[in-house]
Amino acid sequence: MERESMPYDVVIVGAGPAGLSAACKLRMLDNTLSVCVVEKASEVGAHILSGAVFESRGLDELFPHWKEEGAPVTTAVTSDEVYWLNNDEKALKIPSMLVPKTMHNDGNYIISLGNLCRWLATKAEDLGVEIYPGFVAAEIFYNEDGSVGGVITGDMGVDANGSPKDTFMPGMILTAKYTLFAEGCRGHLGKQLISQFALDKGKEPQHYGLGIKEIWQVPAEQHQPGLVVHTAGWPLNEHDATGGGFLYHTDNNQVVCGLITDLDYTNPHLSPFDEFQRYKHHPVIRQHLQDATRISYGARAISKGGLQSQPKMVMPGALLIGDNAGTLNFAKIKGSHTAMKTGLISAQCIVQALVAGREHDTLDAFELQYTQSWAYQELYQQRNFAPAIHKFGALWGGAYGFFDLNICNGKLPWTLSHPRADHEGMRYANTVTEIIYPKPDGKLSFDKLSSVFLSNVNHEEDQPSHLKLADSQIAVRTNLPLYNEPAQRYCPAGVYEIIQQDTPSLQINSQNCVHCKTCDIKDPSQNIQWIAPEGTGGPNYPNM
Numbered sequence: 001m002e003r004e005s006m007p008y009d010v011v012i013v014g015a016g017p018a019g020l021s022a023a024c025k026l027r028m029l030d031n032t033l034s035v036c037v038v039e040k041a042s043e044v045g046a047h048i049l050s051g052a053v054f055e056s057r058g059l060d061e062l063f064p065h066w067k068e069e070g071a072p073v074t075t076a077v078t079s080d081e082v083y084w085l086n087n088d089e090k091a092l093k094i095p096s097m098l099v100p101k102t103m104h105n106d107g108n109y110i111i112s113l114g115n116l117c118r119w120l121a122t123k124a125e126d127l128g129v130e131i132y133p134g135f136v137a138a139e140i141f142y143n144e145d146g147s148v149g150g151v152i153t154g155d156m157g158v159d160a161n162g163s164p165k166d167t168f169m170p171g172m173i174l175t176a177k178y179t180l181f182a183e184g185c186r187g188h189l190g191k192q193l194i195s196q197f198a199l200d201k202g203k204e205p206q207h208y209g210l211g212i213k214e215i216w217q218v219p220a221e222q223h224q225p226g227l228v229v230h231t232a233g234w235p236l237n238e239h240d241a242t243g244g245g246f247l248y249h250t251d252n253n254q255v256v257c258g259l260i261t262d263l264d265y266t267n268p269h270l271s272p273f274d275e276f277q278r279y280k281h282h283p284v285i286r287q288h289l290q291d292a293t294r295i296s297y298g299a300r301a302i303s304k305g306g307l308q309s310q311p312k313m314v315m316p317g318a319l320l321i322g323d324n325a326g327t328l329n330f331a332k333i334k335g336s337h338t339a340m341k342t343g344l345i346s347a348q349c350i351v352q353a354l355v356a357g358r359e360h361d362t363l364d365a366f367e368l369q370y371t372q373s374w375a376y377q378e379l380y381q382q383r384n385f386a387p388a389i390h391k392f393g394a395l396w397g398g399a400y401g402f403f404d405l406n407i408c409n410g411k412l413p414w415t416l417s418h419p420r421a422d423h424e425g426m427r428y429a430n431t432v433t434e435i436i437y438p439k440p441d442g443k444l445s446f447d448k449l450s451s452v453f454l455s456n457v458n459h460e461e462d463q464p465s466h467l468k469l470a471d472s473q474i475a476v477r478t479n480l481p482l483y484n485e486p487a488q489r490y491c492p493a494g495v496y497e498i499i500q501q502d503t504p505s506l507q508i509n510s511q512n513c514v515h516c517k518t519c520d521i522k523d524p525s526q527n528i529q530w531i532a533p534e535g536t537g538g539p540n541y542p543n544m
Contacts, residue, residue: 013180042536057337141174149179218289268427268524304328468530493512
């Protein structure tokens with residue numbers, strides 16, 4: 001197929017904090033550069049989901065006067081509370097002096113990361129960056145020498161059988177001297193690049209958590225702007241799983257509440273969605289949500305393996321930046337500031353290369369500047385936190401983290417390992433206790449379909465499915481008898497169903513997909529591949 005081509009100096013895939021920071025910095029350093037950002041969501045911010053308690057260090061470097069310039073970063077943290085939940089009724093409040101210092105939030109802010117990205121996009125456009133929401137970077141464009149030369153955007157107007165419709169519009173080749181892949185966690189092009197260039201050679205598998213989040217409108221009298229609550233223990237520890245919950249009082253009489261489930265859990269009956277519904281009934285959380293109204297819902301995987309799992313970020317003609325390379329600091333439960341820093345470093349290295357007349361080569365200077373940066377030093381300091389949680393559990397792993405970070409300042413002379421990929425530990429369904437979840441009450445707990453409705457998710461129904469099966473029969477031949485098909489439960493959007501007719505079959509409701517990527521990560525047979533659907537498809541988060 002003949003495709004039109006548009007040349008740029010730099011093409012950036014993904015309008016998240018890393019990609020937009022890089023775009024802004026590129027134009028600040030050289031306002032003659034042509035910089036293009038492609039974003040698969042219908043608008044910038046529509047697919048962004050994060051807690052989010054925000055550390056402003058990266059933003060301080062990019063826009064030192066962001067407060068005066070109107071950045072939507074206004075609700076300062078006023079109080080930190082950390083609890084160990086013993087069971088469904090009891091909890092122990094952890095004294096601040098015993099909490100790992102990385103979880104102290106003095107000087108941080110409670111924000112909507114989606115709204116911050118919208119603001120960054122306006123700043124980027126003011127600087128001359130071209131931003132194209134609704135355009136999917138569907139394929140990598142390679143030069144004849146094998147270096148990355150840009151991306152190919154997805155075809156529009158293709159029916160479910162792959163045939164062009166009346167609205168068909170072929171994708172374009174966006175060529176670039178350098179391409180930045182800032183897709184966020186488990187980017188589908190990032191996966192391909194890691195494999196193509198063996199970027200994960202000598203590294204441990206990446207590890208993930210599934211974050212499920214809701215926004216609630218609360219009565220003014222129970223609103224406590226700036227309050228941050230974190231929890232560990234129940235309900236996940238009942239099933240030998242780890243993770244933690246959060247509840248933040250943000251602005252406009254709103255509270256955000258969520259649960260992160262580490263995706264290395266072993267019981268195939270576990271449902272992260274239903275664990276979250278249980279979580280909201282605990283008195284520590286329930287008191288904040290009583291007489292309130294749930295107004296938004298979403299889910300997203302996060303990369304949490306740390307430096308041990310971080311792939312090489314450089315390759316000929318391209319860089320992986322932000323959470324596409326796993327730069328989240330799990331000990332802080334924050335990654336926006338480190339993602340932004342990788343974007344800033346990438347911009348500096350690209351400008352240096354272009355000034356020297358180079359293009360499509362490997363930006364080795366990035367690795368040097370990154371390892372000398374505060375972002376890398378921060379990740380090195382916390383490198384043992386996540387493996388300790390996995391090795392010793394949330395309670396004793398947290399105690400280890402306190403000793404490592406508060407007492408030893410992250411300088412213990414060893415690095416813990418977690419070499420098992422998250423999908424590998426799933427046990428057979430008949431060897432573990434089945435989990436029976438309570439029915440939702442419609443006040444604090446809800447079903448999946450009513451939750452997905454609040455995500456404003458939409459996909460054109462007559463388009464190829466973006467959830468690809470390597471073997472269409474693995475679900476009923478292997479996953480169903482051995483694992484009771486866990487996709488029914490690990491998906492937080494009701495995408496996967498086993499239909500019992502004459503013979504069971506797997507039904508994929510891809511129009512429900514909120515792009516969390518959990519199926520791509522957790523399927524025990526590694527049979528599901530998530531690829532980007534037609535542009536504008538997916539959730540439309542207004543305030544996440």
